[in-house]
Amino acid sequence: xxxxxxxxxxxxxxxxxxxxxxxxxxxxxxxxxxxxxxxxxxxxxxxxxxxxxxxxxxxxxxxxxxxxxxxxxxxxxxxxxxxxxxxxxxxxxxxxxxxxxxxxxxxxxxxxxxxxxxxxxxxxxxxxxxxxxxxxxxxxxxxxxxxxxxxxxxxxxxxxxxxxxxxxxxxxxxxxxxxxxxxxxxxxxxxx
Amino acid sequence: xxxxxxxxxxxxxxxxxxxxxxxxxxxxxxxxxxxxxxxxxxxxxxxxxxxxxxxxxxxxxxxxxxxxxxxxxxxxxxxxxxxxxxxxxxxxxxxxxxxxxxxxxxxxxxxxxxxxxxxxxxxxxxxxxxxxxxxxxxxxxxxxxxxxxxxxxxxxxxxxxxxxxxxxxxxxxxxxxxxxxxxxxxxxxxxxxxxxxxxxxxxxxxxxxxxxxxxxxxxxxxxxxxxxxxxxxxxxxxxxxxx
Numbered sequence: 001x002x003x004x005x006x007x008x009x010x011x012x013x014x015x016x017x018x019x020x021x022x023x024x025x026x027x028x029x030x031x032x033x034x035x036x037x038x039x040x041x042x043x044x045x046x047x048x049x050x051x052x053x054x055x056x057x058x059x060x061x062x063x064x065x066x067x068x069x070x071x072x073x074x075x076x077x078x079x080x081x082x083x084x085x086x087x088x089x090x091x092x093x094x095x096x097x098x099x100x101x102x103x104x105x106x107x108x109x110x111x112x113x114x115x116x117x118x119x120x121x122x123x124x125x126x127x128x129x130x131x132x133x134x135x136x137x138x139x140x141x142x143x144x145x146x147x148x149x150x151x152x153x154x155x156x157x158x159x160x161x162x163x164x165x166x167x168x169x170x171x172x173x174x175x176x177x178x179x180x181x182x183x184x185x186x187x188x189x190x191x192x
Numbered sequence: 193x194x195x196x197x198x199x200x201x202x203x204x205x206x207x208x209x210x211x212x213x214x215x216x217x218x219x220x221x222x223x224x225x226x227x228x229x230x231x232x233x234x235x236x237x238x239x240x241x242x243x244x245x246x247x248x249x250x251x252x253x254x255x256x257x258x259x260x261x262x263x264x265x266x267x268x269x270x271x272x273x274x275x276x277x278x279x280x281x282x283x284x285x286x287x288x289x290x291x292x293x294x295x296x297x298x299x300x301x302x303x304x305x306x307x308x309x310x311x312x313x314x315x316x317x318x319x320x321x322x323x324x325x326x327x328x329x330x331x332x333x334x335x336x337x338x339x340x341x342x343x344x345x346x347x348x349x350x351x352x353x354x355x356x357x358x359x360x361x362x363x364x365x366x367x368x369x370x371x372x373x374x375x376x377x378x379x380x381x382x383x384x385x386x387x388x389x390x391x392x393x394x395x396x397x398x399x400x401x402x403x404x405x406x407x408x409x410x411x412x413x414x415x416x417x418x419x420x421x422x423x424x425x426x427x428x429x430x431x432x433x434x435x
Contacts, residue, residue, distance in 0.1 A: 110200065110205075111200075166327050166328065166329045166339075166342065167209065167307050167316075167320050167326045167327055167328060168207075168307050168309040168314045168316075168326070168328045168329070168350075169309070169312065169328065169329045169330075169331055169339075170309075170312055170313065170314050170328055170329070170330050170331065170350040170351065170352040170378060171312050171330055171331030171333070171352035171354055171376060171378070178205065180198070180205060180207060180309075181198045181200060181205045181207075184196065184198040184207060185198070188196070
């Protein structure tokens with residue numbers, strides 16, 4: 001009979017991503033329906049992402065104004081202005097303007113067993129560059145626990161899925177499915 | 193060109209990606225019909241009425257489901273049961289079976305390549321695109337920012353049982369206590385209904401007995417994350433690992 005093999009190094013770290021957790025209050029998950037910015041943006045480490053803005057985070061919450069990553073992001077997240085115009089006038093340098101345009105799309109609010117989940121997704125062309133969770137269940141401490149675990153993970157999954165050609169995720173459950181559905185609806189609306 | 197569809201049903205969401213979406217309407221109708229019959233969240237479903245001890249009309253599908261559950265219970269030495277916590281609830285079989293029904297209807301309508309995800313359980317058929325097999329990420333139960341593994345294949349099923357999102361919710365029928373030996377365990381097989389039911393059973397068995405149980409069976413492999421973060425896999429699992 002064969003025995004199970006113990007391995008310690010199966011962790012996948014092929015996709016380098018930057019988690020942008022930005023708690024606005026004592027608890028990062030307080031307030032149902034508020035715009036808690038569990039955002040995630042793609043780090044510039046992926047050389048194979050031409051055109052993807054490698055902004056470390058969106059502009060709100062005064063995170064460090066990071067020393068200008070290659071190309072400045074053309075839209076600041078909260079304004080929601082679907083800046084489909086090619087880059088704001090500010091750009092003085094002959095920036096390597098990304099060909100694709102940036103737009104924000106709000107996904108459907110999806111009812112899950114635990115409460116509604118709704119996302120706003122920022123696209124640069126067909127690439128997802130940022131995901132914000134607009135609503136998620138926070139009724140109970142358990143919800144908060146679930147979501148503090150699930151939401152960053154889901155963002156990670158969504159962001160890496162497109163770059164690593166991951167077609168599906170095993171292990172997700174109810175909240176995640178609401179997330180996936182809201183994400184999918186945003187993708188559908190974006191025509192991405 | 194891939195057709196995508198997402199459907200909220202059975203207390204979760206099913207997502208379908210198919211190279212030919214002709215079968216999607218029939219598959220969606222089938223999912224809702226199964227939900228109406230087997231939902232444990234609807235007081236008026238035949239299963240809920242049976243669970244309350246009410247008489248229900250003879251139904252060949254319900255009989256079939258109960259028979260399958262009994263088979264798997266015997267198969268797993270009681271680690272899987274249609275009566276978790278003492279109450280009739282065959283969901284552990286029905287969800288995977290529903291995914292297989294979607295697979296069957298898509299195939300019947302002409303799709304050769306599709307991926308169906310239902311509440312984190314996956315059935316893959318054919319390939320994602322010409323020459324590229326389907327790739328499925330296994331969520332890391334301990335690290336929100338990572339997958340613990342990526343698996344790849346053409347015709348295969350992936351099911352994960354774990355505590356990360358819903359807490360210790362899988363009861364070990366042997367002790368009537370929540371099972372806590374794994375952070376998560378993922379099974380890979382060919383068809384998702386058995387793969388999913390077995391994943392639940394293996395989770396209840398715990399690492400020592402569960403992984404050995406998998407090793408003794410042809411056609412399934414397992415990958416586990418233990419509560420301390422160590423990972424364990426069966427001997428044949430590596431051939432599914434991507435990258």
